[in-house]
Amino acid sequence: MITFDHLTKRYGATLALDDVSFEVPASSVTGFLGPNGAGKTTAMRILLGHTRATSGRATIDGRQYAAISNPAATVGALLDAQAVHPGRTGAETLALAAAVIGVDRRRVGQVLDLVGLSVAESRRTVKGYSLGMRQRLGIAQALLGSPRALVLDEPANGLDPQGIRAVRDLLRAVADAGCAVLLSSHLLHEVAQLADRVVIIGRGRILEDTTIDDTTAQDLETRYFSLTSTEDRSAA
Template sequence: MIEVINLTKTHGAITAVDQVSFMAPAGSVTGLLGPNGAGKSSVMRIICDLDRADSGTATVCGRRYREHPFPMRVIGAQFEGSGAHPSRRAIDHLRWITRVNRLPGTRITEVLELVDLQPRDWKRRVREYSLGMQQRLGIAVALLGNPDVVIVDEPANGLDPIGMQWLRGLLTGLARDGKTVLMSSHLMSETEIIADRVVLMDRSRVIGEGLVNNLVQVHGSLEQAFFTHLEQSRQMRMRTGAHQ
């Protein structure tokens, strides 16, 4: 489970995350949904201790990321493609990570097959990979420790229609196995298919959240639900600004 409480993060005069709170339960896919620049990646980076919040807390399975003795066995995260050096072979990248994190080497083949990278590609340099293949390699890294919590940032970037179908099956399958899955996306129709629940974000704030089925039942689609909440949020900001 992931629990985020009143997270705030600023970069100088820019507020990247503004009093964000939500919970991502085990056994479900939770989507952080919003346009580019909404603050989704910033929240995820704080959860994974890649960035530090000015205030608020973010815990995974009851602890901060850095408090877990072997974090990759609890939390697996994928940001911006593979994270591998372009000149490194994919299999060597995974070998290095398993050794550093004291993970079993047998897990390497398992995750490469799980993300559907073909054996002929395992020894290719990462610079030879397409964007979609790099996304798959990044997800393989996230799954190396067989973690209870999986965090993926815009995982659909670079994937073709076959890759998108594979991604749906992978993430929903992880949730069925009891894992907590948190994914960010700006693709509303795809998120409607994959996610069980969503946290709607705009301009660094949460503007709404709920079960996808409930939101679709009320608004007709997840896209319409987002824009309804967006309009309500912006009207609220205008009224608040007028009263100050």
Template sequence: MDQTIEARGLTKRYGDQLAVDDLSFTVQPGRVTGFLGPNGAGKSTTMRLVLGLDAPTAGTVTVHGRRYAELPRPLHTVGALLDARAVHPGRTAAQHLLALAQTAGIGRERVDEVLGLVGLSGVAGRRAGTFSLGMSQRLGIAGALLGDPPVLMFDEPVNGLDPEGIRWIRGLMRDLAAEGRTVLVSSHLMSEMALTAQHLLVLGRGRLIADTGIDDFLRQNGDETVLVRTDEVDRLARLFRRTGATFEARDDALHVLDRTATEIGKLAAGEGIALTELTPTRGSLEEVFMALTEDAVEYGVRA
């Protein structure tokens, strides 16, 4: 069965505002796809379009080859967390999940199972209105998992989680993908996306900027430098100047911008300069993302 999320020419306008602009992409199963973009880039709108909560102005988006409204058993097909606080505050965690389960023919035993999966068994009888944001996130994830769906979408799922919770959800996302599910995760935490996602969709002002594996994204968009350490740093710096290499001196090391590690090693060896470290490096996901999207920031501080 086709487990992809597929958008073709997807466009959404709210009056004069173009929120999503001619998006075409496919989210494949078996990997975590990170959905990145600055505030206002159109990520949440795109997720709402996938779930049929908003109607596209143009184009289509399907799950399992169908529009969400056409899915015969939607809760068994797509699980989603868009707003962790969208829970009746007077209901207990168990009551909230049971109400969802009853609309989809899911038994009480599955409610107990997902409460255990997200670590909320001990507070199943507490009212959701008393939950912290982190606990609400766990409850929202339980709701997404309730129908054991092959397609999962999470919008900022780590908000409010403590370090243990962040580590837990990181492992959960990767485990779900390893089971062959389609997992789409939106987050502003680049450090978490670097550890969790295998593929990236990057938006800017509603348009698709990148659709690629995370390693390819860093390689294609980030500048590679070579970190060099030696006990003869002044002598090596003079050698670099003499041979026209571009470099920066930082933290007792030289960062070379326009030579490969092999070239630097041969150059130093030719002068009899012993190197204690020779490490190619690239910018972090956060650095590369910020550089790539700086012209697509909707709300930012202007110098």
């Protein structure tokens, strides 16, 4: 389970996160929605130990990231698909990550299959990858340790419609196998088809946290724009 507990983050006079609290249960997908600058990436970076909170906590199975031994085997993450050494091949990138976290190298082939990267593609250097291929590689790396939690920032970015459907099916299968999946996205239609819950954030505050059982893509889009537009007007 992923838990954000009264999380606040200030950068000087700027309040990036304002008392953010929500949970991502095991065996579920939570869509984290909000406009650029709303606080989504900041919250994820705090969860993954990249940034310190001003107050509050973000935990995975009750522990902060720094307290988890071999955290990559507990929580898989993709925040920036471009943050990969361009001179390595895809297979080399995954083999090195597998060695670092201590998983069998055979897992590399398994995750490549899961994300739909062929053997030939995995032997190419990353500098020749499209954005969609880098996204697939990043998701593969996040899955290497068979983590109990998965944190993905815009995982469908750069993917064609077929790739988006494949990633959606993969994440649904991972969640159904027991993983807590948190993903940020601006693709409201895709979130409506995949997520069990939706958390909407605006200007660092949680505006809505709801299940998606009875929510259509159109309902979600209407509600999202209504909430975020109201928040923008109130801050003006």
